[in-house]
Amino acid sequence: MTARELDAAGITDPALREAYGRCRRLNARHGKTYFLATRLLPLERRPAVHALYGFARRADDVVDSLAASFGTERRSRDLADLRSNLERGLRQGNCADPVVLALADTARRYDIDHRHFSDFMASMRSDLEVTGYPSFDDLRAYMHGSAAVIGLQMLPVLGTVVPREEAEPSAAALGVAFQMTNFLRDVGEDLDRGRVYLPADLLQAHGVDREFLSWSRRTGRRDRRIVGALRAFEDLTRAVYRTAVPGLAMLEPVSRPCIRTAFVLYGGILDAIAEDGYTVLHRRSVVTRPRRAVVALDGLVRVLAARAASRADSRGRPGVVPAPERVSSKRAGVRPGRCQEIA
Template sequence: MSQLRRDYKKCERIIKKNSKTFYKAFSMLTNEDKKNAVYAVYAYCRYADDIIDQSNDLAALNQLKKELDDFVRNEEVNNFIFRALLDVRKKFYQDFDFKPFYDMLEGQYMDLNFKPINSLEELRNYATKVASSVGMMLTPILAPNGNKEKLDLVSYHLGVGMQITNILRDIGEDYKINRIYLPSDLMSKYNYKISDLAIGLINDDFMNLFNEIAFTAKTHYRIALENMDVFPKEERQILTYALVLYREIIDVIIENGYDVFSRKQSVSEMRKIKLIKEYTINE
């Protein structure tokens, strides 16, 4: 097995371990180059995310930014993620400016120097950095000949929808590491206090707060879904699967009494199979 093949295999293991939903969706790609490229992009994003979530390590984040700078300047970066990304660059990123890769890092710096989120607008700005950026990394791979403006529109809305879903699912987990992503103006609107959050209180105020943020996420999902026709059929199908499987997390949380404090809610395999059947494109 070649070095490059080993590098891609490492990237595949990262997505398989950390996101069953994304792996289930993107492993359906029939084009091996596209599939490997998605795995490499995911590995980069996961590595950046883990630096903050697991170790809050400024030096490691600065080192990753330096490696990205070197990579963009065509200097050799000798680790498996950037070796894989070099191959991705040759195949898909000939005229790419790598801004989304920097946006992702900017989002991680925001987490490192965490400041409370005051409004939905601030929440969307954060989500654009850490999640919409991922879509913008993937669109040259998934739809190299697509309309860039429309591709960016889908990336923006899908990324924001998914990140808000993450935030809703991880409310309890994030509070334990002193991060509150719930907009403070909405917490005030529904009279839900940080002291309520501290004890994991699920009451009408919390449910109303959750529902308003969930409605925002579902609005972003709807706009993304309405514009999916910018992608070729196979890629459109896979992104649709990813969208509906992720969106379903919100409904699972609600069905389980809005419990985002005692366990991490997820979509069952049986439910995933049902959704995949329901959203299969027949043309």
């Protein structure tokens, strides 16, 4: 499948093919939900998504995965080296680092604004220095670079049926919603790294602080105040998902099934967290394999419908055009509830 994707994208240079292959393997190994959704894109667009994910993963590994082996000084130096490679790759179109090489090629092919990569690296740098956020506004400023820009990077690859700037707020919001979901799911693991992404004022409103979270993590004991704080962050996250919904219909029809699938699967993590009783300090909540399979199958059906409509349209004959993405009012009302299902 890798060769078919690269051939479809017109990537023929051996070094580039190897670079994109490296990114694809990173996506398959670490971004299981994201990788599953990516497979619903047209073949020629998948390598670009793998490159964007691969670079984000590389930076995240420098900041997080090496934490147990290296101190802040070493990680800071490694991150600075990655940033230098990035700047050189974007400027010259060439780099010895295969992940950066693939990213630079993707940025050139899709004319992705280089500021999005600079903002991303700035947020990665802050992870070496900042261990908590006083308010949601402070967290949102961080998430612009760590999450919103990921949605903005993806938009040129996905394509839109409206002017790109019209779709950008929703794309940025979806990136933020995905990251907030990860923050809630990984709150225990992040605490082990010395970080708390849940805003301090939200925790304080429920009688919780960092020490209380550490106590729960260490002892395995639960407390209703912690559950209340986690539920409040879930409510904030669901509200961000709702602001992202209009953007689904702004994407090109062949890209909608991919993003819809990611939307449902990531939102399903919130459902799993709630169903597990908000035990994220002690165990990771996941979407079950049967549920993932059902969502993926639905995405495949939508892909086939979109491609059939596209072929019919290209031949100038009437086709069955997929209805615009819309959110079921039963599931996505104003009050927080289970993950919104896209009709």
